[in-house]
Amino acid sequence: DYYIKAPMKRKESTAIDKNDIILGKRLGTGGFGTVFKGELKEEKGGRTPIIIKKAKEFGEAEVWMNERMSRVPGSHCAEFVTAFDESLNVPLPEGAGGRAAGAPAAPTWSGGVLDSGAIWLVWYYEGDSTLMSLMEKRDFPYNLEPLLFGRELRAPRGPVRELVTIKEAMRQLLTAVAACHANGIVHRDIKPANCIVSTRDKKLKLIDLGAAADLRIGINYVPNEYLLDPRYAPPQQYIMSTQTPRPPPKPVAAFLSPVLWAMERPDRFDMYSCGVTMVQMIFAHLRNDNNLIAFNKRLQELRWDLSSWRKEEEAKLASGATKAALADSLAAGFEALDADGGAGWDLLTKLMSYKPSDRPSAAEALAHPWLTSAPGRAADMQR
Ligand code: ADP
Numbered sequence: 001d002y003y004i005k006a007p008m009k010r011k012e013s014t015a016i017d018k019n020d021i022i023l024g025k026r027l028g029t030g031g032f033g034t035v036f037k038g039e040l041k042e043e044k045g046g047r048t049p050i051i052i053k054k055a056k057e058f059g060e061a062e063v064w065m066n067e068r069m070s071r072v073p074g075s076h077c078a079e080f081v082t083a084f085d086e087s088l089n090v091p092l093p094e095g096a097g098g099r100a101a102g103a104p105a106a107p108t109w110s111g112g113v114l115d116s117g118a119i120w121l122v123w124y125y126e127g128d129s130t131l132m133s134l135m136e137k138r139d140f141p142y143n144l145e146p147l148l149f150g151r152e153l154r155a156p157r158g159p160v161r162e163l164v165t166i167k168e169a170m171r172q173l174l175t176a177v178a179a180c181h182a183n184g185i186v187h188r189d190i191k192p193a194n195c196i197v198s199t200r201d202k203k204l205k206l207i208d209l210g211a212a213a214d215l216r217i218g219i220n221y222v223p224n225e226y227l228l229d230p231r232y233a234p235p236q237q238y239i240m241s242t243q244t245p246r247p248p249p250k251p252v253a254a255f256l257s258p259v260l261w262a263m264e265r266p267d268r269f270d271m272y273s274c275g276v277t278m279v280q281m282i283f284a285h286l287r288n289d290n291n292l293i294a295f296n297k298r299l300q301e302l303r304w305d306l307s308s309w310r311k312e313e314e315a316k317l318a319s320g321a322t323k324a325a326l327a328d329s330l331a332a333g334f335e336a337l338d339a340d341g342g343a344g345w346d347l348l349t350k351l352m353s354y355k356p357s358d359r360p361s362a363a364e365a366l367a368h369p370w371l372t373s374a375p376g377r378a379a380d381m382q383r
């Protein structure tokens, strides 16, 4: 395997700083900072491919979320290496990443000096493909097969084989999301561009925890300050209703949060985004940004009633008013969702429900017949 897993010993014994990192190509600038490819110089002279994010704002919160998730077994997020303050060029002390909303900087960290410099976050490089970059290619979902199954499936190309891969991608996404939720973390930016399809582990993992909220201690729980991606955000936009008071300081919040969690179902925010991700995997035309925006706009006009949208599209299809490529995508998508007694349609409409309480949790979605009943697993494609 090309990708060498760096020994964990190094991470614990010698702290990594700026001098150990060779910055490479800039991959992009997002809402939370600039991302680079790079290399980590190893003690024995080797070099490990890494990803570096120089965070503008909220870097501390992203460090916190990554530290939290890196302790959860099963590698559900890209593997986090370390983080340090650029201006000081020293690693962040363990646990300094997080800060409760409105609370002063962690006293362990030289009196708020942290605010001055950019924070560098470092992950192991997990490969070139996100679910989005794969969906943008014509041979989706076939281009996912080697990444998820380690090989191409043997069945003839067609809807049955495509569904096997799409279901597996959904299963892996929901597994990662369930792991976040089980640890009190709501991601808030679930979308295909934030799903890395790891070549190191041959699985889908979450990235970009910059907008995530830790509800157990109130970190990053400042919903109104965030610009959420409107293409994937649920109708409510915010995790909790505006009536919900801001969380009190740490000790009280730790006590209260489970109650708020049960009352308001903040995890269902991510579930809507999982639904939009599913809709894009199912309908080829919705992988196009303009089409997705138009779909969302129409859905809003229909008060987020997916069945009304379907009726409308089917009426247009029947009257021959739909352009050929679009008609193909719609017909194939509805057919895929109607297979297995309509299990796909049932799950999708539940995930994209207007009311958060009508959406399944990630664990419930994983147990849905669409994802548990055969056929639908790679093993079914062997013969
Ligand atoms: P942004 O805030 O800019 O959206 P992300 O954390 O989503 O930052 O990273 C931006 C891009 O960098 C991703 O879409 C992906 O292409 C790439 N990337 C991020 N983390 C990794 C990783 N661990 N391995 C490989 N590529 C990554």
Ligand code: MG
Residues within 6 Å of the ligand: 030, 193, 194, 208
């Ligand atoms: Mg991103």
